[in-house]
Structures are given as C-alpha cells and as structure tokens.
Amino acid sequence: xxxxxxxxxxxxxxxxxxxxxxxxxxxxxxxxxxxxxxxxxxxxxxxxxxxxxxxxxxxxxxxxxxxxxxxxxxxxxxxxxxxxxxxxxxxxxxxxxxxxxxxxxxxxxxxxxxxxxxxxx
Numbered sequence: 355x356x357x358x359x360x361x362x363x364x365x366x367x368x369x370x371x372x373x374x375x376x377x378x379x380x381x382x383x384x385x386x387x388x389x390x391x392x393x394x395x396x397x398x399x400x401x402x403x404x405x406x407x408x409x410x411x412x413x414x415x416x417x418x419x420x421x422x423x424x425x426x427x428x429x430x431x432x433x434x435x436x437x438x439x440x441x442x443x444x445x446x447x448x449x450x451x452x453x454x455x456x457x458x459x460x461x462x463x464x465x466x467x468x469x470x471x472x473x474x475x
Contacts (some may be wrong), residue, residue: 390412401443413432414432417429
C-alpha cells in the first residue's frame, strides 16, 4: 500500500456524529497609547521653559498610569495634553535660544553693558 493511501485509510470519519461545540473568545487588541515620557523628561532636564517640561512630565506619568489600569480614554487624554505641553515647551525654548544667540551676535549685550558702565561713572 502507498503511504498516502495508508494515511487516508487511518483517517476515517469518526463513528460519533454529534455536533462539536466551540467557544469563541473575542480579545480586544492592545491599543498603543504613546505617553511621551522620554520627550517630557528631556524637556524637563534641558528645555524647562516656564516649567512646561515638568508639567508635561507629570501628565505623561498620569497617562502611563491610566494605561496600566486599562483606561485607554484617560490615557489618551493625558497623553494629548502632555504632547501639547511638550510642543509648547520646545517652541518657547527654541525661540528663546534663537533670540539669545541673535542678541549676543548683534552685540546688544555689549552695548547694554557699555551703557551701564557710563551710567555708573
């Protein structure tokens, strides 16, 4: 007998023709909510303009806590607030840095010091 015929002969229909019941479990897919903790931590350490980085870090931690509890809506809300605060902190810090470099390059700081010396004497 050929091997394939032998396998077909072994795999006959079952003698018991009762209906097989099955259970289907619907698993919710894990929704990834970015909590922006690293970005907030960076803004807290390096570009903490008006303490926006620290506040963004607090909202990021709240977002992570909500995600761990399973509250996806709350996590998304806190993450959105943290993202907005991080954007504002980044923009304000970059504008202040550009303004400072511009003032330094044009000599405004030097002229301010010269005027201050003239007023003292």
